[in-house]
Each structure stands twice: as C-alpha cells, then as structure tokens.
Amino acid sequence: MSSPYAGQLARNAGSAFDTSDMDHDGYLDRRDMTVAAEALCDRLGLGAPQREMVLKAYERSWNSAAGVIDLDGDGRISRDEYIRHALSPHLDRTAFVAQVVWPITDALWDALDADGDEKLNRPEYLRLWAAFDVEGPLAREAFEMLDANRDGRLSKDEFAQAMYDFYYKPDRAAVPILGKS
Numbered sequence: 720m721s722s723p724y725a726g727q728l729a730r731n732a733g734s735a736f737d738t739s740d741m742d743h744d745g746y747l748d749r750r751d752m753t754v755a756a757e758a759l760c761d762r763l764g765l766g767a768p769q770r771e772m773v774l775k776a777y778e779r780s781w782n783s784a785a786g787v788i789d790l791d792g793d794g795r796i797s798r799d800e801y802i803r804h805a806l807s808p809h810l811d812r813t814a815f816v817a818q819v820v821w822p823i824t825d826a827l828w829d830a831l832d833a834d835g836d837e838k839l840n841r842p843e844y845l846r847l848w849a850a851f852d853v854e855g856p857l858a859r860e861a862f863e864m865l866d867a868n869r870d871g872r873l874s875k876d877e878f879a880q881a882m883y884d885f886y887y888k889p890d891r892a893a894v895p896i897l898g899k900s
Contacts, residue, residue, distance in 0.1 A: 731886060739755040741755050745798050746796060747796045756778075762850040780820070784819045812886065816879075825875070837875055838875075839872065839878070845862070
C-alpha cells in the first residue's frame with residue numbers, strides 16, 4: 720500500500736528534477752547540469768572562486784546520480800527514473816541526499832554566506848531561491864517554516880535536514896523549498 724504522501728513527495732522530487740532539465744526534454748544529462756550550473760551562477764552574479772565551486776558541485780552531483788540512476792548507461796536520466804529512484808523503498812535516502820542533492824546545496828550555501836558565519840540570513844536565503852525562480856512569498860514562507868528557533872538565520876544543519884525532509888518526510892512535505900508543485 721502506498722503512502723498518502725507519496726504523491727506530494729513525488730512532486731517534490733519532480734520539482735527538483737525540473738530545476739536542472741534545462742532543455743525541457745524530460746531527461747537530465749551532463750550538458751543539462753553544466754547549463755543549469757552556469758545559469759544559476761549567472762543569476763546569482765557569482766565570480767571565481769564561488770562559480771568554480773558551484774560548477775564542480777553540479778559535476779559531482781551528476782556523476783553520483785548517473786552512477787546509480789542511469790542503469791542503461793545511455794548518459795541520461797528520465798524524470799520518471801529520477802522520481803522512482805528517489806522514492807524507492809530500497810534507497811539509502813541519506814546517501815542519496817548526501818551524494819546527489821547536498822553537493823550543490825553546500826556549494827551554493829558557501830557562495831551566498833556573505834559574512835561567513837555558516838548561516839544564511841533571510842536576504843541570503845531569498846536570493847538563492849529567487850535564482851531558482853521560486854516566487855518571493857513562497858520563499859519567505861519556506862524561510863519562516865524552516866527557521867524553527869526564529870533567530871532569522873538558518874544553519875547548514877537546519878537546511879540539510881530541510882532538504883532531506885523535502886524528499887522524504889511527509890510531515891515536512893508542505894515546506895515550499897522549490898515553490899508549490
């Protein structure tokens with residue numbers, strides 16, 4: 720029997736896939752990831768070394784994803800394959816987030832943490848999600864939901880947990896990290 724949250728979690732995984740399917744053909748490949756990284760760096764106005772960090776993170780993420788999801792070796796991952804893999808009951812979810820999702824998140828975090836305090840304040844957080852075309856009100860709502868201690872800042876640990884929850888925890892599926900899908 721499937722979980723009542725499976726539909727929302729599948730939509731979340733699909734939204735994550737869609738942020739990198741740059742040619743909108745329903746497949747991810749190395750080129751999509753490179754174009755996505757370059758476009759994101761351009762939108763954020765990142766220069767070296769932050770730009771290089773983000774480009775390398777997207778490459779690491781692609782290599783990890785392709786190694787476990789592209790089982791037929793054709794050099795691309797369909798949207799359906801990605802979602803099925805992300806929601807597989809046999810998947811080591813922590814490893815999936817650590818190897819596929821977190822490299823990009825971590826590099827972007829470091830690039831945007833202007834004061835180097837290992838936390839993103841609200842303007843830094845909103846800048847990140849504006850680059851992903853997440854509407855301002857949704858990004859603000861997500862920030863407020865994630866800022867559990869109401870200190871106006873998110874730690875990497877808080878955000879790492881939020882990314883995991885976005886993919887896998889039904890009671891947090893409503894946090895609009897990538898907007899509403």
